[in-house]
Amino acid sequence: MIKKRDQSRPGPRERSRYAPMLAMLAERVPTGPDWLFEVKWDGYRSIVTLTGGEVALTSRQGNDLTGRFPVVAREVEQALKTTDCVLDGEVCALDERGRSSFSAMQQDAPGTRYVLYAFDLLEVEGSPTVDLPLHERRRRLEELLDRRNETVRFSEAFEDGEALLEAAAEQGLEGVIAKRVDSRYLPGRRARDWLKVKTHDEQEFLIAGYTRGQGSRSASFGSLVLAVRDEPGGLRYVGNCGTGFGAQEIERLLGLLRPLERATSPFSPVPKMPKVRKADVVWVEPELVCQVEFAEWTHDGRLRAPSYRGLRDDKRPDEVVRERATPPPEPLPPELRHGGRVLKLSNLGKAFWPEEGITKGDLLAYYRAVAPVLVPHLRQRPFTMKRYPDGWAGPHFFQKDAPKHMPDWIKRQAYISTSRASREKRVIDYPLVNDELALLWMVNAGCIDLNVWYSRIDKPERPDWVLFDLDPSPDVGFAETIEVALLVKTALDAVGLASFPKTSGSEGIHILVPLARRHTYDETRSFSEIVAGAIARTHPGLATTEWSKAKRRGVLIDANQNGEGKTIASVYSVRPKAGAPVSTPLRWEEVRAGLDPGAFTMQAVLERVEREGDLYAGVLTTRQSLGPALRALG
Structure with missing residues (x-):
């Protein structure tokens, strides 16, 4: 922390912690008056907090950068006309030509000049x-901002994105960030309101090994073995990098x-490396x-002419995946035809999340794009309609019986249901969502x-x-829910049962x-x-089985959700919550502190599916018995 000398000013107060909003990779610069464009700075992303007498620089992963860049921290208080605000920006090292240079930051030579390019305001006073x-x-x-300050700089915006990208390429800069002029700041989330367009191919990779050096490098290494994370959480070899190192960096x-x-x-399996003997790989x-x-x-997924630029201690290893430019889902036409079946879509421009700018058409486009991995989880399961005709914040109603106007090409399944109130029995015709067109209907x-039964017809x-449904009480949050989820996994592992987590959305x-x-539902x-x-007995206060909300403390592990006729919001379901979060399948390695369920937006999930496939496919193919587990539990 860098403290101001004026100790008479108020001390720091508790405030919200902000994670930076992230941009999506795009192949080309968007056009139109709805966008503005900034240089993509090549440094360390930093949330800058000025509170009373203290300045703090925080990395994307929540690590403190204040001590690493003390000059920048000292200049922040001089450059701002307030003593209380939160900024988003990039700390950059300047090369001899005054350009932001990641290499200059890595070398950190004496006299290196560091600046902060501030580009957003998250909180003030x-x-x-x-x-x-x-x-x-x-x-x-x-x-x-005091524009006279040469260390804390305002990141200028431009209206011509193509011209800026061309200028960035000429000057050897990383690229351009395009932002919608009316976009909200979405902390910790990656959204299409911000797009990054690069002047050249460059990204982060994991170092999985190195080859022994030859010739002048015989005492060091020849190349780094590079990798990215791949489905389902393993590693994929992408090539070797043997250039871009100085002697000091090699050491x-x-x-x-x-x-x-x-x-x-x-x-797994061990990759074959051209002209490299197995014995020469460490x-x-x-x-x-x-x-x-x-x-x-x-x-074949290898890098051509890779050149090392430096280490990134501001990026987590589990975040390193191959970057792909995923286009937004294609807009839907007003009418869809599959063979002789016709679906006429209505009110595509209707705002379903007005504050996010998400329309009914956007929701339909997402479900159409995700249908190949989603529909197998719905097929042949009785479906309960939960309808929000005016969007997520409007009134809604449940409808188990298929509407009379539902087309005949959507299958139905009849069941006798007993009313809880009157105990009267009646026949309910449940819809079956067995294909993409039924889903879109x-x-x-x-x-x-999308709410379906746990069993098929x-x-x-x-x-x-x-189902283990983990629901935090008001006295705890998502961090405690993660703790309980890991306790459930440990218990299931102990009795030999595979399990699959997902965010509820x-x-x-x-x-x-x-x-x-x-097995029966009772079992x-x-x-x-x-x-x-x-778990509740061994971790009181953290986990509970108390169903009464008034008495509940900690994270509820709700066993009562296992019952005939109960429904679950399916994997890949968009939930009627602020921000349109998606119920997203997870790898167990991802279930840890820092996981943000709000980061799983529709576009983020489509990118994830494109990259990793259906992480919930195992739910459809794994067959296990509870018998040995029940005997082990006594």
Whole structure:
């Protein structure tokens, strides 16, 4: 922390912590008056907090950067016309030509000049500004900055994105960031309101090993073995990088790599490296992240002409995936035809999330794009319609019986249902969402999330899974929900059962244990109760089985959700919540502190599916018995 000398000023107060909003990769610069454009600065992203007498610089991962860039921190208080605000910006090192240079930052030579390019205002005088449109946030930021300060600089915006990209390429800069002028700031989320367009191919990679040096490098290494994370959480080899290192950097890297050495390859299978003998490869734990520039990706997923640029200690290893420019879902026509079936779409421009600018048409486009991985999780399961005709914040109603106007090409399944209130019995014709067109019909009818039974129509009394529904009480949050989720996993691992987590799309986590369809709902509920009760007893205050909200403390493990006729918001469902979060399948390695369920937006999920496929496919194929687990639990 850098403290002001004036100790008479008020001390720091508790305030919100902001994670930076992230841009999506795009292949080309968008056009039109709805966009403005900034240089993509090549440094360390930093949330800058000025509170009373203290300045703090925080990295994207929440690490303190204040001590690393003390000159910038000292200049912040001089450059701002307030003592209380939160900024978003990039700390950059300038090269001899005055350009932002990541290489200059890595070298950190004596006399290196560091600056902060400020480009957003998140809070001022205790009032958040994140819900204001971008143009207003920038106007207020510019008013707060003393433009005479040469260390804290206002990141200028331009109207001609193509010209800026061309100029960035000529000057050797990284690229351009395009931002919608009316966009809100979405902390910690990646959204299409911000797009990054690069002048050249460059991204982060994991270091999975190195080759022994030859000739002048015989005492060091020849190249780094590079990798990215791949489905389902493993590593994928992308090539070797043997250029871009100075002698000092090679020594620094070896000092960091040697403690990480391991006897076996972290890849499965072990990749073949042209002109490299197996004995000349030293494998390491893939914990270091480096920045690499390259000419292009080859057809087989290798890097052409990679060149090392430096280490990235501001990026987590589990975030390193191949960057792909994912276009937005194609706009839907007013009418869809599949063979002789016709679906006429209505009110495509209707605002379903007005504050996010998300329309009914956007929702339909998402579901159409995600249908190949979503529909298998809905097929042959009775579907309950939960309809929001006026968007997520408007009134809604449940409808189990298929509407009379539902087309005949959507299948139905009749079941006898008993009313809880009157105990009267009646026949309900449940819709079955067995294909893309049926799915889109439901969404067109106002269904935002998709609620289905745990069992299928051929064996309605035999559920396909046990559900552990983790629901935090008001006294705890998502961090505690993660803790309880990991306790559930530990318990399930102990009895030999595979499990699959997903965000609920709200504040909770769903954990599904897929089964062979030989167990009853009573058995699945009993098993869930045993596990939940054991965790609640050994972790009082953190986990609970108390169903009464008035008495509940901690994270509820709700065993009562395992019952015939109960429904669950399916994986890939958009939830009727602020921000349009999606119930998203997770790898267990991702279920840890810092996980943000709000980051799983529709576009982020489509990118994730494109990159990793269906992480919930195992729920459809895994067949397990509860018998051995119940016997082990006594």
